[in-house]
Amino acid sequence: MKTNVRTVTNLGLLFALSVVLSLVEGLVPPLVPSVPGIKLGLANIVTMYCLFYAGWRSACLVTLLKSGFVFLTRGFTAFLMSFAGGLCAVGIMLLLLSFKRLKPSYQMVSVCGAVFHNIGQLGAASLLLGTLVFGYLPVLLLAGIVMGLITGTLLRIVLPALKRFPDLQKRGKIIDILLFFVLI
Amino acid sequence: MAERKSTLHRWELIALAAVAAVAVAVFLLMRRGPGTNLEARIYHSGELVKTVDLDRVPDGEIDLPGEQKVHFEVKDHQIRFARVDCPDKICEQAGFLKKEGDIAVCMPNQYHVKLYSKGQGANG
Numbered sequence: 001m002k003t004n005v006r007t008v009t010n011l012g013l014l015f016a017l018s019v020v021l022s023l024v025e026g027l028v029p030p031l032v033p034s035v036p037g038i039k040l041g042l043a044n045i046v047t048m049y050c051l052f053y054a055g056w057r058s059a060c061l062v063t064l065l066k067s068g069f070v071f072l073t074r075g076f077t078a079f080l081m082s083f084a085g086g087l088c089a090v091g092i093m094l095l096l097l098s099f100k101r102l103k104p105s106y107q108m109v110s111v112c113g114a115v116f117h118n119i120g121q122l123g124a125a126s127l128l129l130g131t132l133v134f135g136y137l138p139v140l141l142l143a144g145i146v147m148g149l150i151t152g153t154l155l156r157i158v159l160p161a162l163k164r165f166p167d168l169q170k171r172g173k174i175i176d177i178l179l180f181f182v183l184i
Numbered sequence: 185m186a187e188r189k190s191t192l193h194r195w196e197l198i199a200l201a202a203v204a205a206v207a208v209a210v211f212l213l214m215r216r217g218p219g220t221n222l223e224a225r226i227y228h229s230g231e232l233v234k235t236v237d238l239d240r241v242p243d244g245e246i247d248l249p250g251e252q253k254v255h256f257e258v259k260d261h262q263i264r265f266a267r268v269d270c271p272d273k274i275c276e277q278a279g280f281l282k283k284e285g286d287i288a289v290c291m292p293n294q295y296h297v298k299l300y301s302k303g304q305g306a307n308g
Contacts, residue, residue: 077291108196130230135287138211
């Protein structure tokens with residue numbers, strides 16, 4: 001029970017960290033004013049950490065919870081954009097990590113996550129608006145590459161501190177997930 | 185989890201450079217369209233609600249019938265979102281649209297405006 005509670009608590013901390021990072025990057029002025037929507041993607045650092053050290057279920061859970069938070073604070077449209085982007089990012093990062101022979105670097109995984117996050121959001125926007133809005137794609141691709149390199153480097157820098165969560169290396173169980181929802 | 189390389193492998197660098205090059209090329213090609221003989225098409229939830237001839241409409245604000253939250257401004261044959269009631273103002277930050285293919289989107293209000301050559305099909 002102690003281990004389950006600790007796992008749930010650590011996941012809660014990661015979720016909170018993901019939310020705070022999203023809020024902080026929202027305070028940063030637009031990086032390229034003529035192309036809105038370019039963000040640092042700092043929350044992706046938490047997602048990547050979960051993928052590398054806590055398992056894919058933890059990563060999906062943190063992504064889902066963050067999208068839920070967006071839904072509660074900014075409504076359905078923002079939720080759909082966040083969820084679509086997060087799902088695509090986690091999906092491509094999982095796919096990349098499954099190619100064990102490739103051994104992609106932190107930066108490459110981060111870049112792919114950032115780029116596909118943007119693609120997912122453009123897809124959601126297209127769905128909502130009823131028309132393709134991929135005119136932004138070239139700039140968002142470039143931005144994803146740059147931001148992905150930055151967040152990948154940031155992950156590498158903070159890893160020594162994050163590695164102090166030893167219990168997260170065990171895969172979460174369903175009861176852990178349910179307990180987490182009960183606690184929040 | 186095994187430790188990973190902290191810098192990019194050579195194949196990763198090549199792949200990223202190729203993607204970046206393609207993105208730049210596509211961006212430049214998309215920006216090659218003319219800046220005249222354009223019309224702005226305003227859509228709400230995928231439905232065309234108004235077409236603005238940028239060569240004929242005088243400078244000023246454009247309102248949509250029955251819409252209080254979203255306004256547009258035309259200036260020097262360009263158009264932009266103006267005085268939009270939305271939480272993030274991303275649409276206003278897109279600024280003035282001036283070339284064929286330029287697009288600005290307001291997700292919370294589900295509006296988007298895109299520039300087309302006059303007479304071009306809706307999805308062209």
